[in-house]
Amino acid sequence: xxxxxxxxxxxxxxxxxxxxxxxxxxxxxxxxxxxxxxxxxxxxxxxxxxxxxxxxxxxxxxxxxxxxxxxxxxxxxxxxxxxxxxxxxxxxxxxxxxxxxxxxxxxxxxxxxxxxxxxxxxxxxxxxxxxxxxxxxxxxxxxxxxxxxxxxxxxxxxxxxxxxxxxxxxxxxxxxxxxxxxxxxxxxxxxxxxxxxxxxxxxxxxxxxxxxxxxxxxxxxxxxxxxxxxxxxxxxxxxxxxx
Amino acid sequence: xxxxxxxxxxxxxxxxxxxxxxxxxxxxxxxxxxxxxxxxxxxxxxxxxxxxxxxxxxxxxxxxxxxxxxxxxxxxxxxxxxxxxxxxxxxxxxxxxxxxxxxxxxxxxxxxxxxxxxxxxxxxxxxxxxxxxxxxxxxxxxxxxxxxxxxxxxxxxxxxxxxxxxxxxxxxxxxxxxxxxxxxxxxxxxxxxxxxxxxxxxxxxxxxxxxxxxxxxxxxxxxxxxxxxxxxxxxxxxxxxxxxxx
Numbered sequence: 001x002x003x004x005x006x007x008x009x010x011x012x013x014x015x016x017x018x019x020x021x022x023x024x025x026x027x028x029x030x031x032x033x034x035x036x037x038x039x040x041x042x043x044x045x046x047x048x049x050x051x052x053x054x055x056x057x058x059x060x061x062x063x064x065x066x067x068x069x070x071x072x073x074x075x076x077x078x079x080x081x082x083x084x085x086x087x088x089x090x091x092x093x094x095x096x097x098x099x100x101x102x103x104x105x106x107x108x109x110x111x112x113x114x115x116x117x118x119x120x121x122x123x124x125x126x127x128x129x130x131x132x133x134x135x136x137x138x139x140x141x142x143x144x145x146x147x148x149x150x151x152x153x154x155x156x157x158x159x160x161x162x163x164x165x166x167x168x169x170x171x172x173x174x175x176x177x178x179x180x181x182x183x184x185x186x187x188x189x190x191x192x193x194x195x196x197x198x199x200x201x202x203x204x205x206x207x208x209x210x211x212x213x214x215x216x217x218x219x220x221x222x223x224x225x226x227x228x229x230x231x232x233x234x235x236x237x238x239x240x241x242x243x
Numbered sequence: 244x245x246x247x248x249x250x251x252x253x254x255x256x257x258x259x260x261x262x263x264x265x266x267x268x269x270x271x272x273x274x275x276x277x278x279x280x281x282x283x284x285x286x287x288x289x290x291x292x293x294x295x296x297x298x299x300x301x302x303x304x305x306x307x308x309x310x311x312x313x314x315x316x317x318x319x320x321x322x323x324x325x326x327x328x329x330x331x332x333x334x335x336x337x338x339x340x341x342x343x344x345x346x347x348x349x350x351x352x353x354x355x356x357x358x359x360x361x362x363x364x365x366x367x368x369x370x371x372x373x374x375x376x377x378x379x380x381x382x383x384x385x386x387x388x389x390x391x392x393x394x395x396x397x398x399x400x401x402x403x404x405x406x407x408x409x410x411x412x413x414x415x416x417x418x419x420x421x422x423x424x425x426x427x428x429x430x431x432x433x434x435x436x437x438x439x440x441x442x443x444x445x446x447x448x449x450x451x452x453x454x455x456x457x458x459x460x461x462x463x464x465x466x467x468x469x470x471x472x473x474x475x476x477x478x479x480x481x482x483x484x485x486x487x488x489x
Contacts, residue, residue, distance in 0.1 A: 040317025171353035192454030
């Protein structure tokens with residue numbers, strides 16, 4: 001290890017992955033702003049009541065706002081589907097293999113490392129070692145899995161919420177309405193989950209690990225950072241002769 | 244002064260001719276088997292004498308309309324003049340508002356695939372006309388108008404007679420529909436009742452506060468972490484400065 005130049009920068013992210021990340025972030029922000037503008041009753045009230053009034057006024061009524069929200073969502077879904085089809089083997093599949101938490105044992109392991117990580121932010125468990133992490137650490141893997149799951153749910157439920165009332169006669173079959181109501185619950189629940197996850201994501205990117213934010217702009221990250229935070233990944237890169 | 248529309252129903256004058264129902268159905272072209280207004284007939288025996296009371300009913304245009312709270316898209320809304328209206332362009336027909344109404348005034352229209360309800364004939368009253376049911380009522384049992392206008396017929400009648408509203412201890416949401424019963428007690432059959440909401444609606448009532456608390460909790464947690472980071476950084480700097488001074 002001593003013979004390795006750890007101060008070097010290494011290119012770890014392709015340009016199209018970076019563009020996709022920022023496209024995803026931007027469009028989700030717009031979906032959030034328009035989505036909270038659509039919800040008008042007290043049934044779902046996270047933002048103050050002035051927000052839907054302001055947004056609906058800005059777009060000339062809730063009908064237009066719903067349409068804008070839906071068009072944005074369909075652009076988001078369309079671009080993602082296209083990206084997945086075109087980059088499945090070289091980007092998407094390797095990413096999924098690394099990030100998805102699918103077994104209880106890996107979930108427990110990631111939860112443990114995430115908990116220690118969070119407690120250390122508050123000066124607790126300072127001396128408890130965190131198990132060596134791969135390219136994505138426990139918190140990133142849990143967040144990634146949650147975001148992927150929620151995104152799929154948001155896309156499917158959103159499509160039904162928009163197209164269901166247009167193409168299905170709800171009075172013909174009570175199931176159509178019941179599905180709508182449950183999909184609304186699922187849609188809103190996933191929005192809440194995504195927001196809570198993204199708060200942590202933004203905090204870590206800006207405050208704790210700005211190197212990661214830089215990597216999401218230039219695609220480069222220092223080998224030192226990888227060696228310190230992602231030991232297993234460092235070993236992998238070393239084996240591949242990239243560092 | 245802002246208008247405040249109310250409907251008065253004199254149950255003594257109602258003869259159950261159902262002209263109001265026919266007029267409403269004609270005005271709004273409601274599908275077969277569906278109507279936005281009705282006349283409820285309540286019969287009972289008092290001192291061996293059969294008695295009947297007739298209650299013309301419709302949306303009560305409540306001040307605290309629970310249908311508006313239940314509607315997720317804002318399709319159900321209240322106008323400044325007190326009318327509770329339904330925007331068909333936004334309504335998805337999800338029916339979350341249907342069990343929310345304790346007067347059973349909302350239903351899913353199988354033709355439009357949206358929720359239908361009495362609007363006090365809003366397009367007619369905006370043109371200065373009376374609601375179709377009021378115009379057609381042969382016994383003048385239905386009277387409609389602006390209660391904030393002291394010269395209006397409804398204002399005068401409200402002062403002249405003792406009117407009651409269909410409210411209970413459990414359901415008191417400010418209905419704007421008044422009834423005159425000539426002192427007869429209101430029968431239980433016409434009183435508003437709380438209905439079982441859809442399970443999905445109840446779930447949403449749990450999800451919403453949990454979501455709000457989770458988001459608030461996360462914001463506070465990471466705000467706290469940021470402050471800790473700032474304090475730690477300040478301590479680091481002052482320690483290194485002290486060392487340099489030494």
